[in-house]
Every structure is written in C-alpha cells, then in structure tokens.
Amino acid sequence: MREFIRHPTDIPIEYQIASVKAGHHERLNNISQGGLCFQTEKALRRGSLVRITIPVREPAFETTGTIVWCRRADDHYDVGVQFADANTEFSVRMVEQICQIHLYQKQILEQEGRQLSTAEAAAEWVGKYAKDFPT
Template identity: 45%
Template sequence: MPRRFIRHPASIPIQIGKRVSSDHDTQYHTQTVDVSAGGLSCESEFLMSPGEPVEVEIALNQPPFKTIGHVVWCKHNGDRFLVGIGFADLATAYAVRMVEQVCYIEEYRQAVLEEEGRELSSEDAALEWISKHAGDFPQNVH
C-alpha cells in the first residue's frame, strides 16, 4: 500500500509526554526524524503501543506549541525505539509543519550571524528565508 503522506526529514527539538501509569507521567526531550502531513516520527526511550496518546511539545517560542497525538507505530531502533505519531486532524498536522518552517528560519538566522556577522530579527530572517528558500520548502503531497 503506498504511503498516504510524503515524509520530509526534519530535526526539530521536541518534548514527548507519555502516561506511564494512572498517577505518573514521563516526559523526555528528543528530536523529530521526519515530519509529514499526517504526523511525525521521533526516537523514544520507551516502547509505545499503537493508539496510545502522547503529548508533543515544541518550545521554539513562548508559549510553546503543544498538541496531543497518538502512536501509530513503534519499532526497535538499536537500544531505543523509533515512534510514528499521528495527529487527529490535518489542522494540527499543518501547525506542526509551520513549526518546522519556523525551525528552518531560526537556523537561517543563526547561520547568517555566524557566516556574515549580520544580526537579523526573527521577522527579517523570515522575510529573507521566504524570499530565498520558500520555493524549496517541501510541500505536503497527498
């Protein structure tokens, strides 16, 4: 069966919250492996079961972006696990993609500072990045 959504490699720092028992939540920091229109994948310290709810937090700005996803699949990946997290609606998946774009813009802002010595505001960096790279930003294909 062909994939419904195309995956795009992305390394976004995220925090995952998982309910371990009725009175104990576990949260840990990780990074996405890829992002698609339907969700994302990331590494996990824990084995997770398909259908299990997880909280995803991306703290690029204040307040951080938070949403609830559900585990779609979980595979062994060395001594850790690779987890696919899906979102209940396309609006949430779209919001995650926008956060991914913000990550690229912030990386661009830092690169300009390091390489050119120019300090850009977030807004100026966004305008430059969009004019130079928005056409190359992977589009969601259904």
C-alpha cells in the same frame, strides 16, 4: 505512496503519554501534515495516546496523537505518531517552516559564521526558499 511529504528536522520535542504524569524531552526526526517521528531511549506502546509539544516559538505548538509504530534503531527507538486532529494542518505547516528556518539559522552559523536572529533567519529563508517549500 506517502500521502504527505515528510520534512526532516533536528528540533527539540516534548511528549507525554496520556496515562503517565512525567513528560520527556527528545529530538524530532521529521514532521508532516499527518504526523511526526521522534527518537526516544525506550520503547513506547503502539496505540498509546500522546501529547506532543514542540517549543520552537511562543506559544509552543501542541497537539495530541496516537503512537502508530515504534521501531528499534541502533541505540534508540524511532516512534511514529499520527495526529488526532485533522484540523492541525495549518499549525503543522507553520511548525514545518519554523523547523526549516531553525535549521537554516544553524547552517548559516556553521557554514558562514554569521549568527542570525530568528527574524533575520526567517527573512532570509523566506526570500530564498519559501516558494519551493513542498506542500
């Protein structure tokens, strides 16, 4: 049984393998307190140290982790990262909520045609869903 609930996202993510200078921009699949999963075009080596940046707000969420699995999925690879620092829990909870607010903002635009600012989307989302947000 999974220790942490995974929250699906479609948020931009940046990663940099510790031994490589260049960074990469991909899409975050999901995130939990223990780690995250993102997509990439090429396979990444299990056990590699990776620096993760999720630029959903200022300052961007940054952490390090270890690639614990990499699986081929159609035209890309899904990569699982376990966070290196157990103290990232509070920051991860904030990122999870920000991701949910970002998705809410996109859904409202698509479904209702309303363009909400980040602050407006956050206020609506908190009022509707924060009490039900999984822990």
